[in-house]
Amino acid sequence: MSTPLQFISTSPATNLTFSSSTKLLFAPHSNLGNITLPLSLLKKTSIKAASSSSSLPPSNSALIPESYCSSSDVAVSGIDVDTVTEAELKENGFRSTRRTKLVCTIGPATCGFDELEALAVGGMNVARINMCHGTREWHKCVIDRVRKLNEDKGFAVAIMMDTQGSEIHMGDLGGESSVKAEDGEIWTFTVRNFDAPRPQRTITVNYDGFAEDMRVGDEVVIDGGMVRFEVIEKIGPDVKCLCTDSGLLLPRANLTFWREGKVVRERNAMLPTISAKDWLDIDFGIAEGVDFIAISFVKSAEVINHLKSYIAARSRESDVALIAKIESIDSLKNLEEIIQASDGAMVARGDLGAQIPLEQVPSVQQKIVQLCRHLNKPVIVASQLLESMIEYPTPTRAEVADVSEAVRQRADALMLSGESAMGQYPEKSLAVLRSVSLRIEKWWRDEKSYEVMELNGVASSFYDCISEEICNCATKMANNLEVDAVFVYTKTGHMASLLSRCRPDCPIFAFTSTTSVRRRLNLQWGLIPFRLNFSDDMESNLNKTFSLLKARGMIKTGDLVIAVSDMLQSIQVMNVP
Ligand SMILES: Nc1ncnc2c1ncn2[C@@H]1O[C@H](COP(=O)(O)OP(=O)(O)OP(=O)(O)O)[C@@H](O)[C@H]1O
Ligand SMILES: CC(=O)C(=O)O
Ligand SMILES: [K+]
Ligand SMILES: [Mg+2]
Structure with missing residues (x-):
């Protein structure tokens, strides 16, 4: 079986000039040094959004002006673009997107x-x-x-x-948002339900076998150690505990039990993962x-x-x-x-x-x-x-x-x-x-000092293997050529995630035809997902994308781009015409 592997360099790319693209590399970003003044950053965001569309008045309730980002705008342009990313791209350039x-x-x-x-x-x-x-x-x-x-x-x-x-957790504290437990206090943990208000210093527990399973001397740890108790007495459905580490009890906080320095896990093991x-x-x-x-x-x-x-x-x-x-x-x-x-x-x-x-x-x-x-x-x-x-x-x-x-x-x-x-x-x-x-x-990125991770193959078929190799190579080329962005045309999102996995130096513009795939790609490192209808013809996909993104001011003539696709399994290097 042979799969056509295209390795195309389109005409503008034959005489590549790197100077214009490398200029974008370390565009000064005034926000970057400022990690202790988050409020100013948010203000900056609203100014940024407004100023990137200067003809539009700033809206007072919305941080992004309504007309700047209405969905009809998006529909007319034929491409679904995340307005926040768009504003970030325009202000900071490709290289500095988060x-x-x-x-x-x-x-x-x-x-x-x-x-x-x-x-x-x-x-x-x-x-x-x-x-x-x-x-x-x-x-x-x-x-x-x-x-x-x-x-x-x-x-x-x-x-x-x-x-x-x-897992085993406490009840909801009868509507209170938190309750303080102090060192030395005696609290009752119980499997009883209360119709009337919860008695003072009483905590309900959602696990019926609780009182049976506990032993005097066991430790009850709330929310991973926010508060600790020691079991001192068992009376029917009630377990009396001494608070040994004070702290705030929150509604439905998680409980773990320790015996002789180890978590007791048997009872958790009996509970189903999905209740x-x-x-x-x-x-x-x-x-x-x-x-x-x-x-x-x-x-x-x-x-x-x-x-x-x-x-x-x-x-x-x-x-x-x-x-x-x-x-x-x-x-x-x-x-x-x-x-x-x-x-x-x-x-x-x-x-x-x-x-x-x-x-x-x-x-x-x-x-x-x-x-x-x-x-x-x-x-x-x-x-x-x-x-x-x-x-x-x-x-x-x-x-x-x-x-x-x-x-x-x-x-x-x-x-x-x-x-x-x-x-x-x-x-x-x-x-x-x-x-x-x-x-x-x-x-x-500046230091280039991160450890290069040798990635094992993940492909389960020869076809997948080609996709994976293309992504590995595209990333290497993107880093060596210092391109502005990698474009990936992907139906399922798989090829976009293979690129993300390589953690390239430039952002990855992921074009996909379904809204749900696009939203899912939002969780993955370095991906800027777009929804776009595209065909199997890469030449026309690229032309369409370039003109749509240029019209929105997101890319410009001369930007250096690598494009890969999971339909044709191709790699192309080109300057934006
Ligand atoms: N929908 C909600 N309504 C009321 N309070 C909430 C809600 N979601 C979260 N909280 C509050 O925010 C806190 C932290 O939220 P988080 O989602 O991390 O929950 P958690 O209870 O700590 O447990 P876990 O994440 O392990 O399920 C919660 O303890 C709770 O007080
Ligand atoms: C998020 C969550 O469930 C936890 O940290 O326990
Ligand atoms: K949860
Ligand atoms: Mg949890």
């Missing part, structure tokens, strides 16, 4: 239209809803709002639904057409495969991607097969840090990030990235260092949890993630 993607958990602090819009303008690529909290009606409302904003304002925010999972409530939430997610479902406390590849066949049976059209949350000891034991079976993974450091010693979390994070890249699956680093910003407007130095490390590891995406769900400074937190990402990405 490569690391940002996920924001939506909660009471950010569920309003204005707040959601501010996050989208601030660079949110994916909105996460956590089914541990809130009602399905509440989540539906958030999904509808994000969709409406995408439609009206030309954003491309994808939606990720995160399942509750069936009855999770199945209903998954049905809801499929019906709402969410882009990603993140599965909490995955223990094996089997559950992912099972869910995939369930989704396929329920809806042939559905192409929801499954993200495996790595947050338990069991998931670490079966790491490779779980990631292989999934469409991506999340390093869920919150619960993970409750199950393994905290000092092991950094090396496990690096291992998961690297493994995901080898296996060509997007990976999200999550939890406590900017925890102090729930309360304070600036991050700690240690938090900035943690974010930097995740960017340096070249994770696909970073995630905000409480910072954006219920914190006081959601937009500032996002601005910090954005500016730290940009700064570290630029630093690594």
